[in-house]
Amino acid sequence: MTIEQLKALALAARRDIVSMIYESGIGHPGGALSIIDILTWLYYNEVDLNASPRARIVMSKGHAVAAQYALLHQMGRIDRSEFSTFRQINSRLQGHPSIKSLPEVDATTGLLGQGLSVALGMAAAKKHAADPCRVFAILGDGEMHEGQVWESLQQAGHMKMDNLVAIVDYNGFSSHDPVNSVVNLEPLADKIRCFGWHVLELHDGNDMCQVADTLMLSRHLKGKPIAIIAHTVKGCGVSYMENNGEWHSKTPSAEQYQQAMEELQ
Template sequence: MNIEQLKISAKQARRDIVTMIYRSGAGHPGGALSITDIMTYLYHNEINFNQSPRARLVMSKGHAVAIQYALLKQLGFIKDEEMSTFRNLNSRLQGHPNIKTVPQLDANTGLLGQGLSIALGMAAAKKLNNDPNKVYAIIGDGEMHEGQIWEALQQAAHMQMDNLVAVIDYNKLSSHDEVNSVCRLEPLADKLRVFGWHVIELTDGNDMQQVVDGFALARHYKGKPIAILAHTIKGKGVSFMENNGDWHSKTPTDVEYKQAMEDLQ
């Protein structure tokens, strides 16, 4: 997809995220909306389900799975009528990724901190099998407080996993509080470099042009794993959700849902 097509796809995905959560009465809109532009690019331009072997994507911040369902619907793997079953009992579309019910998802996640380790294992397997495809791990900035993330960062650099791309959704908010007031991450880019990673910093991870350019650059780096540090806005696209920690896990009222759909026209 080109830039304009990706922007249209991302806006539709945002509408589906908010609608799913509104209908189900549960979900995590803020962190799904912040990573929407990057996920839209990855699912449309990097993950090819018709290819085997293929690139893999691990959603380490599994509570943001709504964006995956929205994009898999666009790709024809989830029917529109099924979207209304999000988080319902016995639905395929549970609140965290489940590869048994939705095989296009690449890992079961939800317990924060484990996804980068899973992705590292996948990347190592691809190296052993001479598979040139990359593995992408989507990590929340609040999740960076988990010690296992830093263990995986060290190990990936030691193993020179240049087929591993860690995407850090740096929206500055954890569940409700500012990430750096809970446990300071800064200077995050410098820390990642010291740990032995190439770092690509997106000053606006919700700008599709920056997203496309950043991942294009990532394809050319060799010898080290790549970290894309994407500065994003939690709740991006919905006026009353943006930069508002209350919308980490919250359901819109009827009035709020109407406003959200107006914002996303």
């Protein structure tokens, strides 16, 4: 699949993210829009939902699950009519990934800081079974404030778990506030390297060319787990949401929804 095709799919997913949140009246658009380009590349280049065994994606930043649902809709696993049920009682589309509701999300997450531990366990099981497929953990930058993340970084480095890829969605906001004003993460790359990881810096995680180059490079790194620090824009693609902490968790009005749809054409 070409870069232009992937860009078009990511753009369509952006429209679906905003529509899902608008129609249901609740959700987290900012972090879903920041990670969608990376998720699009992963689902179309790493994950074959019809294969067994297969690569796994753990959405540790589970509140951004609308991005995952938008791509599972493209994969034919979610019907468009379900969007309006997002985060509603008894819906398959819960506000955080739930394998009980939708096994294709790969892991039940929600409480921040736990997803990397789950992904590490999956990666260890794959190693034991001689399964060559990788496990990708999608973390938020604010999530890096959680101690359990650093315990998993230490353990994975010790185990040389080179089938594990941790991707940090570094959009600069911990919920509504600048992440490094809450607790400064820097120098993040150096810290993770000290735990025995390969570290790649993705300077623009919303540029599909850079996303492709970085993730393709990650396939060739061996002997250590891989961390990708992806610098992204919260709310990317919708002008009034971009770099605006208010849109961490907020629903657009009818007028704002119309503007977003026009910008995402």
